[in-house]
Amino acid sequence: MVEILLNGQKYEARAGETILEVAQRMGIDIPTLCHHPSVKPTGSCRVCLVEFSVRGGSKKLTSSCTYVVEPNMSVETHSERVLKHRRTVLELLQARVPDSPELKKMAKENDVRLDPRFPVMKEDCILCGLCVRVCDEVVGAKAIELNDRGTKLTVGGPFMESPEDCIGCGACVYVCPVNCIKMEQTAETRKIVKWDRELPMRKCETCGYPFMPNFQVLRFKKWADMPGEFFKVCPDCRK
């Protein structure tokens, strides 16, 4: 157990826990975008910034999702300095992605100024990399990646082409904090629009519902060594 001061209150944190994890457990609201409990944190969106000091030392800003608690630590999650920097981060993100309802809501909640000081880029993605981590760590498909770096950074399939290893599971669609990855599904195909990946669907042999892409079945068989019959009917008819 590690005892820490969180906004002046004493809390018992578990060793190895991050500041964000403790705060969330204690009901302190720290905004996040690129964080998801199922994947390792990378601290790329920077909105979960907090201020901390150890043993009364100098106060530093850090991303709470990546910083593991240490003894004699005092953390401020909503100090003036934290709020100021969080506003700047959100202002920059909004300048990059001006039309996201999720970002607009977060900006409003954090009193971000409405007249942007930065050039507006009209992008739809904040390049947080959460979709990449989920595809790698949770799904295991490793289909998408962050390409290049710095101002040229993009997200997508290998060599900036449509990802051949994408199984069309839609996990990236689900986790994207700004909802910029869209999925279009018909009775015949499923398309992940952002990756330009279109896959024919498999229909349930019992009820006829198109329940998963054929390619996903192929990959599941390869990964899990499942019998082919298992994927002939949809999960609802399998019972």
Added chain:
Amino acid sequence: MDFTAVDKIIEGYHGDKTAILAILQDIQVVYNYLPREAMMRVVEKMGVSQTQVSSLATFFHAFSLKPRGKNIVTVCMGTACHVRGAPRVLDEIERQMGVKNQETTADGQFTVETVNCVGACALGPLVMVNGNYHGNIATSEVSEVLDQYRKPAGQA
């Protein structure tokens, strides 16, 4: 594409998946760039994902995904070289080669590139050709240096 050279490089690393970067570097030494087929061979033989190879190959500026010339002319654009006239040297090289930065001459002899410091600031402005340093270079000396790397007339 003949994979003999690529396979030999891959075998040299005994399946060590942390050696992908080193493998790509070795491949670039052979081809002067990273051919897509060679990278796909690495994916296949090493059992890594396409994304792993691609993210490394696109992240590092030292890798080229486009075919490059036989000779790589790298103009240092670091601060020290910059203030000592590196932009003029680059202009002169581009003019003599008839290509822009990041481009390859039509005969496939030279590729012009820039780099943001080679760590030899005392020698600025500096041009590196195939890893050979040409320091304190003046625009008037550019043609002389490049001639050293041109194929002698009459030789294939």
